Amino acid sequence: MDKAAQTLSLAKLQAGDPHEFAHFVDQYSGSVYRLALKMVSEPQDAEDVLQETFLKAQRALPKFEGRSSLATWLYRIAVNEALMVLRKRRPDMISVEEPDPDAEELDEPLQIIDWCCLPEAELLSNEFRQHLQAAMQQLSPALRAVFLLRDIEGLSIEETAQTLDVSQAVVKTRLLRARLKLREALSEYYKERLTERSQ
Amino acid sequence: MSEKHDCGLMLSSLVEYIDGTLREEVCREIERHLRDCENCRVVVNTLRKTIEIYQVTAEPDTLPADVRQRLFYRLELPNEPTETNSALAHQPGSLCPHCHQARLDYDGTLTLRCPACGYAEGGGCT
Numbered sequence: 367m368d369k370a371a372q373t374l375s376l377a378k379l380q381a382g383d384p385h386e387f388a389h390f391v392d393q394y395s396g397s398v399y400r401l402a403l404k405m406v407s408e409p410q411d412a413e414d415v416l417q418e419t420f421l422k423a424q425r426a427l428p429k430f431e432g433r434s435s436l437a438t439w440l441y442r443i444a445v446n447e448a449l450m451v452l453r454k455r456r457p458d459m460i461s462v463e464e465p466d467p468d469a470e471e472l473d474e475p476l477q478i479i480d481w482c483c484l485p486e487a488e489l490l491s492n493e494f495r496q497h498l499q500a501a502m503q504q505l506s507p508a509l510r511a512v513f514l515l516r517d518i519e520g521l522s523i524e525e526t527a528q529t530l531d532v533s534q535a536v537v538k539t540r541l542l543r544a545r546l547k548l549r550e551a552l553s554e555y556y557k558e559r560l561t562e563r564s565q
Numbered sequence: 566m567s568e569k570h571d572c573g574l575m576l577s578s579l580v581e582y583i584d585g586t587l588r589e590e591v592c593r594e595i596e597r598h599l600r601d602c603e604n605c606r607v608v609v610n611t612l613r614k615t616i617e618i619y620q621v622t623a624e625p626d627t628l629p630a631d632v633r634q635r636l637f638y639r640l641e642l643p644n645e646p647t648e649t650n651s652a653l654a655h656q657p658g659s660l661c662p663h664c665h666q667a668r669l670d671y672d673g674t675l676t677l678r679c680p681a682c683g684y685a686e687g688g689g690c691t
Contacts, residue, residue: 391640420639
């Protein structure tokens with residue numbers, strides 16, 4: 367995403383040039399929408415997050431100081447918008463930092479099943495994709511955001527920390543928890559498939 | 566006791582180990598442990614596979630044409646066609662760009678339709 371940003375003129379963006387802003391939107395909107403969709407799950411909510419993110423970016427660009435990359439800055443707005451949608455949906459459950467994902471004991475891996483060599487064709491089934499999505503939604507928003515930014519959008523640990531305004535140590539801890547929880551969920555899925563096949 | 570300690574070290578260094586950013590001496594220590602500990606080997610392999618599966622099955626970062634159109638309208642931007650939205654990007658069998666839950670197919674009127682959410686694209690019959 368940073369490579370793409372190099373072709374944009376920050377001066378034109380900050381001066382409110384609509385064609386340059388359209389170019390900016392076309393470069394980043396796909397990634398922002400994908401992130402939003404994974405964060406909030408519902409397509410309509412994801413579209414709201416997308417629109418609010420770019421509306422806020424449009425208003426705030428003149429004050430952008432360049433302390434982070436444009437991509438990191440935009441992701442930060444998008445994650446905050448997604449968290450707001452989740453908070454509205456479950457005001458009793460969701461806040462930016464609660465439930466505190468860093469206070470829990472680290473879950474040790476429980477499922478020790480080697481499913482690495484199962485057929486890749488299983489990845490294409492709708493049933494499996496729904497399972498992947500469900501496992502992602504089981505993560506707390508804080509863990510989900512870290513996993514999506516680092517492992518799906520490809521941000522570095524440092525960029526993920528900047529985006530979420532937390533330390534790199536916190537990003538690493540949350541990333542480990544998120545990856546282990548997802549691994550556990552997939553192991554559970556494959557355990558059931560292996561059991562079915564052996565019967 | 567020592568093996569348990571090594572399993573703990575492996576777990577606490579897993580992010581850096583998987584990402585290839587671990588200090589060389591710790592990395593060597595973990596690889597020594599992995600040679601002897603089958604459980605940890607399974608955890609590392611399936612963890613790598615988990616990340617790979619999510620990356621491989623991630624939707625492309627292209628915006629559905631209708632979503633882009635509404636975004637540009639909301640932002641009051643000139644809606645110039647791009648290479649990706651000037652023609653239909655999807656084919657029968659493509660994953661629905663709207664709900665990502667099912668695959669698009671023709672509904673009999675040359676419209677690509679999602680059986681899960683009803684998202685429609687194209688269509689030439691009047």
